[in-house]
Amino acid sequence: MLQKDVSALRAAYESARDESDSFERFNRAQGMGSIRDPYPGIALLRAAAPVHRIDLGAAPRDAHVPPSLRAARWIYTVVTYDAVEEVLRDAARFSSAFYAESMGAVMGHTILEMDGQEHVRHRALLSRAFTRRAVERWERELVRPTIEAYVGAFAESGQADLVRQLTFPFPVRVIAGMMGLPRETHAEFHRLAVELISVSIDWECGIRASRALRELFAPVVAARRRAPQDDLISVLAHAQIGGTRLRDEEIYAFLCLLAPAGAETTYRSSSNLLYGLLTHPDQLDAVRRDRRLIPQAIEEGLRWECPLLGIMRLATCDAEIGGVPIPKGSVVSLNLGAANRDPARWPDPDRFDVFRAQRPHIAFAIGTHVCLGMHLARMETRVLLETLFDRLPNLHLDPDARDVHVTGLIFRSPQSLPVRFDGVPQA
Numbered sequence: 453m454l455q456k457d458v459s460a461l462r463a464a465y466e467s468a469r470d471e472s473d474s475f476e477r478f479n480r481a482q483g484m485g486s487i488r489d490p491y492p493g494i495a496l497l498r499a500a501a502p503v504h505r506i507d508l509g510a511a512p513r514d515a516h517v518p519p520s521l522r523a524a525r526w527i528y529t530v531v532t533y534d535a536v537e538e539v540l541r542d543a544a545r546f547s548s549a550f551y552a553e554s555m556g557a558v559m560g561h562t563i564l565e566m567d568g569q570e571h572v573r574h575r576a577l578l579s580r581a582f583t584r585r586a587v588e589r590w591e592r593e594l595v596r597p598t599i600e601a602y603v604g605a606f607a608e609s610g611q612a613d614l615v616r617q618l619t620f621p622f623p624v625r626v627i628a629g630m631m632g633l634p635r636e637t638h639a640e641f642h643r644l645a646v647e648l649i650s651v652s653i654d655w656e657c658g659i660r661a662s663r664a665l666r667e668l669f670a671p672v673v674a675a676r677r678r679a680p681q682d683d684l685i686s687v688l689a690h691a692q693i694g695g696t697r698l699r700d701e702e703i704y705a706f707l708c709l710l711a712p713a714g715a716e717t718t719y720r721s722s723s724n725l726l727y728g729l730l731t732h733p734d735q736l737d738a739v740r741r742d743r744r745l746i747p748q749a750i751e752e753g754l755r756w757e758c759p760l761l762g763i764m765r766l767a768t769c770d771a772e773i774g775g776v777p778i779p780k781g782s783v784v785s786l787n788l789g790a791a792n793r794d795p796a797r798w799p800d801p802d803r804f805d806v807f808r809a810q811r812p813h814i815a816f817a818i819g820t821h822v823c824l825g826m827h828l829a830r831m832e833t834r835v836l837l838e839t840l841f842d843r844l845p846n847l848h849l850d851p852d853a854r855d856v857h858v859t860g861l862i863f864r865s866p867q868s869l870p871v872r873f874d875g876v877p878q879a
């Protein structure tokens with residue numbers, strides 16, 4: 453987070469408090485609609501130094517602010533690729549325990565906040581459900597039919613808002629389906645997942661959502677303990693660590709993490725890629741004509757408009773990154789978006805270019821906590837593009853649409869993507 457962003461985000465939080473729609477409120481608090489392009493400011497900072505000490509001010513803070521931030525005067529923001537990578541690869545000096553103070557209150561003790569061997573043991577339980585191989589099965593059985601159903605619902609109409617009608621709803625249906633939640637609970641699950649991570653804006657609402665999610669999970673966990681099926685809840689219900697099965701609370705924590713992790717990021721990353729392609733029609737045409745370009749288009753979309761910019765760590769000892777001393781106990785914010793646009797790694801980094809020489813980006817982080825769902829997210833986005841190319845000939849941005857753009861500071865994506873295409877009746 454940058455110095456001027458501290459006040460911009462405070463204003464965004466304040467304006468979000470009065471919003472009654474859970475999804476809109478979360479978006480507003482991320483700076484969506486108020487913060488359009490943080491990248492010019494980031495570029496200035498990055499040119500000055502890899503790490504910046506941001507003054508949080510001395511004003512008293514809300515009782516629900518995480519303790520290590522409540523007392524802190526400074527937060528350390530890391531903005532170059534090399535420095536972000538250095539922090540992420542050094543889990544001993546930069547712990548994930550910060551999340552225990554923030555998300556832990558509503559999610560429970562998740563792998564996101566674990567360090568060391570505890571993290572390795574717990575992550576291993578879930579990882580087999582997210583390997584490339586496992587993902588092939590989810591593609592066939594769940595992802596393709598889900599995306600085809602959403603696209604099929606508007607394919608004949610000749611126009612659509614791809615955010616509202618596709619990228620926003622589909623990833624949450626996928627993760628709910630993978631978990632094995634009954635279909636009639638999916639809409640409620642989506643709302644609760646967003647309310648859960650809105651805990652920093654509205655503490656009571658986050659706690660209520662956390663309880664409601666546990667009530668939604670409980671009967672399914674009990675049923676799968678009795679009779680396992682081919683889904684994630686069954687995997688967790690029968691997983692063991694050191695010969696002991698996971699307790700219900702441990703299973704709920706896994707599920708609470710997967711809900712926003714699987715839905716919020718994929719919805720935004722696929723929207724950002726579509727925005728990049730629709731606003732660069734020559735590149736859209738090239739990818740449509742040669743689908744072998746889809747994987748590199750997906751990586752460029754993730755690099756160029758990273759859906760989740762800010763992740764956090766806690767310094768476990770006095771450390772130094774990029775020549776800047778970071779005292780023990782400091783909160784460190786890693787700006788993945790800034791790292792992904794580092795000109796030392798990518799020439800002309802603000803340009804969306806699916807043809808640029810590929811170098812690994814850091815949108816999924818790196819190191820021990822690298823995103824568990826990255827193969828799933830990539831596959832979902834590939835299937836999305838394939839389905840759009842198959843079903844919506846002549847897809848282009850609606851020429852009457854005004855000022856379509858990506859917005860936000862912590863999460864970023866367009867709020868709508870109005871498109872037109874040749875509506876073809878279903879065969």
Ligand code: HEM
Pocket residue numbers: 548563564565575627709710713714715717718721759760763764815816817820821822823824825826828829
């Ligand atoms: C484009 C979409 C996605 C992006 C950009 C993304 C990004 C990230 C990032 C940056 C982290 C590291 C967080 C940290 O260490 O502080 C992470 C972790 C994680 N992601 Fe994703 N994610 C995406 C999709 C998904 C999906 C689809 C799932 C699962 C359904 C998922 C599940 C997870 C889990 C479980 C973790 C925690 C891993 C750990 O702590 O060991 N993510 N993700």
